[in-house]
Amino acid sequence: MPDRIAVLGTGLIGGSIALGLKERTDAVVVGYDRSDEDLALAATLGAVDEATTDLAEAVCDVDIIIIALPVGAIKETINRLTSLPLKAACIVTDVGSTKSEIVAHAQKLKQQDVIFIGGHPMAGSHRSGMKAAHSLLFENAYYVLTPDPDTSLLAVQKLSRLLHLATKAELVIMDPVHHDRVVGAISHLPHIIAAGLVNMVGDYNEQNEWFHRLAAGGFRSLTRIGASHPVMWRDILLSNREELINLLDDWVLQINNMRDAIHEGDGDRIEAFFARSRRLRAQLPDRKKGLLAPVYECWLDIPDVPGEIARVTAILSEQSVNISNIEVLNNREELPGVLKLTYKKEHDFKRAVACLKEAGYAVYADRT
Incomplete structure (x- = not known):
């Protein structure tokens, strides 16, 4: 008998996973969203077999629940799930870009004989919503799972196989704390830096409009992620605040070292700084999809x-x-x-x- 899978949230991420499930597995997909319009589009595109705005109806007697909602809404949804009669041994996973706080919060689901396995598909798009979803959004990307050490191996294997089939991503098992430090360094911190540069130049531009007039291709490309959604990034940064404080401290050290080199006129240190950066950047993988959508x-x-x-x-x-x-x-x-x-x-x-x-x-x- 095919699994019944509830996808909670039919936006870009949830919609793309749902489309992959329908294309490559025999699962029955139940779509949940607060928006009737988004659900109707998901049904029209064949992403879901059933659609509802009632959470209790969506998760009734399902084998797997995928919480495909923003980080700020995932904990709230977990709280709501704890008051609903979920199927025994049901697997619950999420798609949040932070994991430690969410995994810790989901411990309460164990009281219902429910298995929680944190998840994070590491690919995205500059577009949003079900209208932008497609079944190959995560193809060749990494998809991180962060199960507890005592999580059933069979459950981890079942979820891994299903997500690999549906997304064509490469599944990786990782400790949630390690995940948050890695993602904090390669995604969360760069968003802060980009937004900081945009805000700083914006302050300068209030006194002299040439700052914006001369901010051509290079500055725009470097800071494109500075245009990210404010509420979403507020929730992400607060959810990963412990790791980000340490990362920001390390960043301040980097900037202060460069400031000292410039102040002291130390050309060798400046050259070495850029030479190392150039060498390390050349080592970055080129063909793997990542958190930032390619341009x-x-x-x-x-x-x-x-x-x-x-x-x-x-x-x-x-x-x-x-x-x-x-x-x-x-x-x-x-x-x-x-x-x-x-x-x-x-x-x-x-x-x-x-x-x-x-x-x-x-x-x-x-x-x-």
């Missing part, structure tokens, strides 16, 4: 004559290449080319670069 961009030089942009778009249209965004760069600041093209998908990016080069354009390609 596919290329730049090209075009003559300043009427119709030239139309010619470029016509070339790409003939090849059925979908352009996400097009921008004429007045101030290029370290970026080659005058026309910037952005793509959502890697295959569109590769085809665009190839056909534009074939058409005789000088194309400068990058993937960030």
Whole structure:
């Protein structure tokens, strides 16, 4: 008999998992959301077999519950689950980007003979909602599970197999504290730094508008994650506050060391700082999906004559290449080319670069 799986939250993450479950397993998927509109879309797209705005109805007699909600709502949902009659040995998991606090909070579910296994699919998108969901969002990404040491091995194996089938992600078992430190360093801290830079330059711009006028491609690319959702990131940072305090202390040491080197005119230290950064960055994996959605961009030089942009778009249209965004760069600041093209998908990016080069354009390609 196929498993009944409740997906609580039919946004980007929950919707993508639900689509994968329906495409690659025989599970019966029950979708829960507070929004009738989102549920209707999930049903229309074939992501769920049943849809309800009633939590008790959604989790009644299900084998697995996936809490696909923002970090701030996961603990509240766990609290609500403790007052509902869940099926014995039901597996509950989540998709939150912090784990220690959530895993500790979920201990109360043990009183109901329920198994909680923390989870975190480590891939995302700049888009949100069920309309942006797709079944391969997590393909080739890491999907971290953080079970307690005393969690049933059979339960961990069952959930791992199911999620691997549904998402095509690579499942990894990790201690929740270790997970929070790693993710804090590679995702949470960079969001703080990016937002801090944007706010600092914004303060300067109030006195001199040239700060924003000259903040061209390099600054925008470096700080793009500074535009993240304020409420979501408030909840994430507070949920991981212990690790982030330590990480921020380490970051302050890094910045103070660089400040001292600049103040002292120590060119060797400055050069060594950037040389090490360049060497370490080259060692980062390139083909694995990560927490920050990749951006596919290329730049090209075009003559300043009427119709030239139309010619470029016509070339790409003939090849059925979908352009996400097009921008004429007045101030290029370290970026080659005058026309910037952005793509959502890697295959569109590769085809665009190839056909534009074939058409005789000088194309400068990058993937960030």
